Amino acid sequence: MRVPKRLTLAVTLSLACGLTASAHADDDARRPHAQHVLLVSVDGLHQADLDWFVNANPNSALALLARHGVAYTNAQTPFPSDSFPGMVGQVTGGNPRTTGIYYDDAYSRSLLPQGTTAANCHSARPGAEVFYAEVIARDLNRLDSGQNIPGLYADFSRISQLTGHPQDLINPAFLPVSPVTCQPVYPHQYLKVNTIFEVAKKHGLHTAWADKHAAYEILNGPSGQGIDDLFAPEINSSVTDPSLPAGPGDDWTKDNTNTQRYDSFKVTAVLNWIKGLDHAGNGTPGTPAIFGMNFQSVSTAQKLNKSAYYPDPANTGTKVSGGLGGYTANGTTPGVVLQSALNFVNNQLAMMVSALDQTNTVVILSAKHGQSPQNRADLTIVNDGDMIDALNCAWEKFAATCKDSSKSHLVAHAIDDDGILMWFNDRSPAALRFAKDFLLGYSGNGLGSDATGTAITKAFSQAGASKIYAGEEVADLFGVRSNDDRVPDLVGIAQQGTVYGGAKLSKIAEHGGGARQDRHVPIVVWGAGIDQNIVDDPVQTNQIAPTILALLGLKPHELQAVQAEHTKVLPHLR
Structure with missing residues (x-):
């Protein structure tokens, strides 16, 4: 732990006492620091991005939080670094082995496919x-995901009429x-453990959240009742x-100025x-008592090859088209589109901080995931x-006709944004060895990007x-039994810069993998009863859940x- 020099000896001693208390705090309720906790996820935000912005903008809202709260500079997300396990971890305290949530697009060996009817269910x-x-x-x-709000596309402010019960928006x-039961399994029913929202409701507290899909009703927890007001424009x-x-x-x-506009709908809900x-x-x-939202603007600014952006820090000017997304050539300094997104998030946070009661509210800032690669030159x-x-x-063994075969393919399902997850129809040791060996020998030409955003050929191996892990190796990686009905059969950890996609330069970064850039995100805790501190101890974003309670x-x-x-x-909170 690194403590700022300006702290007094008394404060230093109190922090040491706080460390001892936190080690025993998991079983016992503590004197409340706050009546409200505002949780904000800035998807894609690396610790390095926060450091850069704060240094460049010392009077910003982000600097206020990072420099006057407790800043955890060595935090990481769960693996895989996907939005679902990342967000679920923040509100449950669990990793995929416990929550059962490996990805937002995953596979279950115990459930039946969509479209299964009561007649053929059994x-x-x-x-x-x-x-x-x-x-x-x-x-x-x-x-509005099919709510069909009248006049919505003539006046987007009408999105405020969206239901706070997004389960109703799911087909x-x-x-x-x-x-x-032969009934559809909704997201909240798929989650294996309860959430902070359910605990809060159990104690008669009010809860709210804003996110990017109706599927985030998973955060309600298995009861389906954890969040009183869940705002989820698509x-x-x-x-x-x-x-x-x-x-x-x-x-x-697809255009970062539109993503910023989209995020502003959720900011209005928070305000x-x-x-x-x-x-x-x-x-x-x-x-x-518990509420918050996620921002998407930073994530899309990191992923887009080119996009329009706002050139001024206030994000109010005429937008400029064709700016390069991601980072400058050094791979660490945000480019013009990403700077615009960071400025936008900072300005929205400033409005929230100004509006809330700082005497009884704690703000926690983090991210569901990071993004990789940061350096465009690494992209393949x-x-x-x-x-x-x-x-x-x-x-x-019949390459020319395999797509038309009546036999089941080896791969039952796969997802691979910047890491490979595969589930197989044939789970025999022979099939697992074959798949691992095949992928280790698979090579060819992919796509990269030059400094101007033009596609170039990049070889891969x-x-x-x-x-690459397969079978028992995957089970050991996640800490589950091999008969777990949801764990993948094969996991590939991407080489630095590898992104899986199509035949176009449509994205220059992704998440879902295990790279440090995917997982090294900030955690900042600021507000009522929170002293200034910088903590270098390794922590996990799933520690946010017990901390909020x-x-x-x-x-x-x-x-x-x-x-x-x-x-x-989280340690060192006095």
Whole structure:
């Protein structure tokens, strides 16, 4: 731990006492520090990004939080570094082995595929893709996911009319099916452990959250009742009216100025919650005890090859087209699009901090995941479709006709943004060895980017992976039994810079893998009762969950994942 020199001896001693107290705080409720905790996830934000911004903008809101709160500079997210396990970890205290959440697009060997009916439920073969993202919305092309708010595409402020119960926006026909009940399995039912929202509700507290898909109703927890007001406009919907003859257009992630606009809808909801209103600005439910949102602007600014951006720090000027996304040539300094996104997030946080009651509210800033690579020169895009087809064809030994074979392919499901996760139909030792050896020998040409954002050819080997685990190795990696019905059969850890995608330079960074750039994110705790400190001790973002309960005077041990994994409250909080 590194303590700022300006702290007095008394404060230093109190911090030491706080360390001792925190070690024993998991089983006992503590005197509450706060009545409210505002949790903010800035998706994609690396610790290095926060350091750069704070140094460049010492009077900013981000600098206020980082320099006057407790800044954990050696924090990392769960693996895989996907949004779902990352966010679920922050509100449960658990890793995938306990929560059962390996990815937002995963696979279950015990559930039945979508479309299974009551008539064939008990005869259907188990094994189902579990895809909890925009694809399960009633209408994935609409910002309101099919609620059909009148006049929405003429006046986006009407998105405030979106329901606070997004389970109603999910089409059950797109969900996997339980072989026991023969009913669709909603996201909250798939989660194996409870959440901080459920614990808060158990104690009569009010809760709220804003996120990017209706599928984030998973944060309600298994009860389905954890969040009183869950505001979830669909980020992957069309920016233009999808009912027009031209059909759906680009979604809100394809232009960073649109992503900022999208994020501002959620900021408005947070500001209304701070005022004690619901997300639409109505009623008087009171300021929630636990509430918050995620920002997408930084994440898309890191991923986009080129995008429009706002050139001024206030993000109010005329936008400029064609700026390069990601970082400058040194791989550490944010480029113009990313700087615009960071300025936007900072300005929105400033509004929140100014609006909240700083005498009884604690703000926790972190990220669901980072993003890799930061240096454009490291990028190598491997065509994942070709890779999976080649593996299936090699296993089936008839490459020319394998796509038309009536036999089951080896790969039942795969997801591979910047790390490989595969589930197999054949889980025999022979199949596992074959797949691992095949990928270790798989090479070819992918895509990279030059300094101007133009695609170039980049060779790759070992399927772009530095390490491949299969079978028992994967079970050991996650800390589960090999008969776990959700654990992947094969995991590939990407080489630095590898991103899996198609045949275009559509993205220059991704998340989901195990690289340090994917997982090294900040945690900052600031507000009522929190002293200034810089903590270099290694911590995990899943420690946020028990910390929130402790700050509110609730027992962290009420979280099932905390019991299973002995997740500790963040250290050095006095």
